[in-house]
Each structure stands twice: as structure tokens, then as C-alpha cells.
Amino acid sequence: MNWLLKDINTRFCWEMLHKTLYILLILGLGLFDGNSQSPDNFKGVIQFADVEDLIESSSDTLLINFWATWCAPCIEELPRIDSFAMNHPDVKIVLISLDFENQLASKLIPFMESTELSHDVYLLSDPDVNTWIPKVAEQWSGAIPASLVLTRGERFFYEGLFTTIEEIENFTKTGKI
Secondary structure, three states, rough: OHHHHHHHHHHHHHHHHHHHHHHOOOOOOOOOOOOOOOOOOOEEOHHHHHHHHHHHHHEEEEEEEEEEOHHHHHHHOOOOOHHHHHOOOOEEEEEOOOOHHHHHHHHHEEEHHHOOOEEEEEEEEEOOHHHHHHHHHHOOOOOOEEEEEEOOEEEEEEOOOOOOOOHHHHHHOOOOO
16 A cells, blocks of 8 residues: 555656646746737837947937836836827837846836837847947936937937926927927
8 A cells, every 4th residue: 555655646746846847848938927928019129239220220300218117217207208209290209228138027018018108119238338328429427317319410319307398399309408
């Protein structure tokens, strides 16, 4: 009888181990991550060279906002950018998140889903900040929020929080708040 109990315990342990390994394999391969899909407007994880391509290929007036979910002023500013965009469909809005890449699924995607951001969102994962920050603007210290506007062959940069929609309107037209 002892051998039978031992055999049942061994089979049970192997079955549990098999099921556990299967679940870990599925999770490890990313087949299930708690979110079945990223929002349609999440365009991917990019390097700064991709941002440069985006800038060079745009023929529209383009407002690029650098932000992160951990930045309270950035979060405060996003609804103003949305309101501005509703009244200015001629201005393409691109949001470049500076969140940590390892928090994409746990922070950025859930934030995008809960706030229903409608603009294209990219996650910039380029650790060489000392190289790409001055390429955005020589005067940029790296603080966020920060915005870059490209319009009619002109380039305007603002480091700080837009407190009103009018500030965004003025900035996209004149480069001044």
C-alpha cells in the first residue's frame, strides 16, 4: 500500500510541476501579460533615431510632447493638449513617453487605457540622453514636460508646463507663450 501512495504522490507532483512550467512558459513568452492588447495609438518602443525620422518626415505642423506617467506636471498638462488638439486638427500631436521600458505593461499602457489618450504615443527607450537631448534643443536641461513644435520650416522648443490652451496656441504659432 505504501508504494501506491508514493506512486500517486509522485505523479501528482509531476503533474503540478508540468502545469506550473506550462503557465510560466506562457507568461514568459508574452502570450498572456494581463493585457491582451496595447491601445491602437501606442506605436511602439523607439530609439531617438526614430524620433528624428518622425521629425524629418512630417509635413504638417507637429507638436511633440515629452512626458512620463511619473511626472505630475506632465499628467496635468495632457488634458490641455487634448483640448488644443480638438480645436486644431491641422496640428499633429505626438506624445513621447520617457517612462521606463520595464514599466510599459504595468504603468504606461494602463495609464493610456484609463485616460483614453487619442494621440500617437511612443515610448522612447534611448539611454544616451546626453546625446539626444541637445538634438531636440540645445537649451533643454532634460526636465519634463517639454514640447517641440515644427511648423512652416520653423522649430520652437518649450521646457515647462502649458497652463492654458491659449499658451499652446500661441506657442504653436509664434514660439512664444
